[in-house]
Amino acid sequence: MAVRRLADPAIQPKSFAFTVENLDWAKGEIAKYPEGKQASAVIALLWRAQEQAGGWLPQKAIEHVADLLAMPKIRALEVATFYTMFNLAPVGRFHVQLCGTTPCVLRGADKLIKLCHERIGEPLEVTDDGKLSWIEVECLGACVNGPVAQISSFNGTGPQVNYDYYEDLVPESFTRILDDLAAGNTVKPGPQVARQLSAPVGGPTTLTDAALYVRGNGEQPQQPALSDAAAKKAGEPANMREAAIPKPPAGDASTKRQS
Numbered sequence: 597m598a599v600r601r602l603a604d605p606a607i608q609p610k611s612f613a614f615t616v617e618n619l620d621w622a623k624g625e626i627a628k629y630p631e632g633k634q635a636s637a638v639i640a641l642l643w644r645a646q647e648q649a650g651g652w653l654p655q656k657a658i659e660h661v662a663d664l665l666a667m668p669k670i671r672a673l674e675v676a677t678f679y680t681m682f683n684l685a686p687v688g689r690f691h692v693q694l695c696g697t698t699p700c701v702l703r704g705a706d707k708l709i710k711l712c713h714e715r716i717g718e719p720l721e722v723t724d725d726g727k728l729s730w731i732e733v734e735c736l737g738a739c740v741n742g743p744v745a746q747i748s749s750f751n752g753t754g755p756q757v758n759y760d761y762y763e764d765l766v767p768e769s770f771t772r773i774l775d776d777l778a779a780g781n782t783v784k785p786g787p788q789v790a791r792q793l794s795a796p797v798g799g800p801t802t803l804t805d806a807a808l809y810v811r812g813n814g815e816q817p818q819q820p821a822l823s824d825a826a827a828k829k830a831g832e833p834a835n836m837r838e839a840a841i842p843k844p845p846a847g848d849a850s851t852k853r854q855s
């Protein structure tokens with residue numbers, strides 16, 4: 597983990613205030629909390645301040661949020677310096693947060709960390725062209741698809757966009773993603789191997805026996821279980837696709853109510 601310190605005073609702006617639009621939004625957030633608990637909005641407001649400031653949190657922005665919430669400045673500083681989602685200094689146009697926690701390291705994140713050092717530089721350094729920066733973070737909550745990197749892109753004129761996860765990374769795919777981002781090419785977020793979301797690589801491995809899908813009426817399915825893509829295709833609701841329970845013949849005694 598990198599040391600979490602405020603940016604050098606030389607690059608700190610002299611002032612910060614929310615825009616009218618952001619201030620209105622902030623008031624709405626604050627109003628969600630009971631009287632006396634307004635400080636609970638600190639994360640949301642710091643996040644919006646970071647977006648307004650262009651992808652990082654100047655000291656004045658943190659203090660502005662503390663003032664709005666009537667909380668001691670040190671409390672807001674504690675929050676901003678604790679969470680790695682808050683950037684305490686300017687970051688690259690594409691900021692990589694690379695998971696360095698055990699499950700991802702067991703799947704090769706250490707190689708990606710080495711790659712970041714070589715390709716980008718030291719954590720929180722910005723490349724000379726201003727395109728890339730990186731930081732090692734704790735678990736991103738997508739361990740099943742490790743190694744994982746979250747890459748946010750700052751468009752230079754407004755809020756950050758594309759807080760996307762890139763998963764199942766290996767040095768080759770990670771290098772390609774970084775190169776494509778730096779070159780302005782479109783990249784595909786999510787798993788970088790042949791799997792859908794967190795499903796097994798290569799397709800389903802369980803519940804594949806067609807006998808499991810025999811209908812309630814004993815009828816055998818006419819075709820194998822749906823593929824993932826077919827199952828997700830919009831169509832009739834499941835209850836309409838099921839065959840109706842066969843009606844007994846008219847006059848069948850079993851259909852008459854017992855009185």
Ligand code: FES
Binds near residue numbers: 695699700734737744
């Ligand atoms: S350990 Fe890397 S996402 Fe959880």
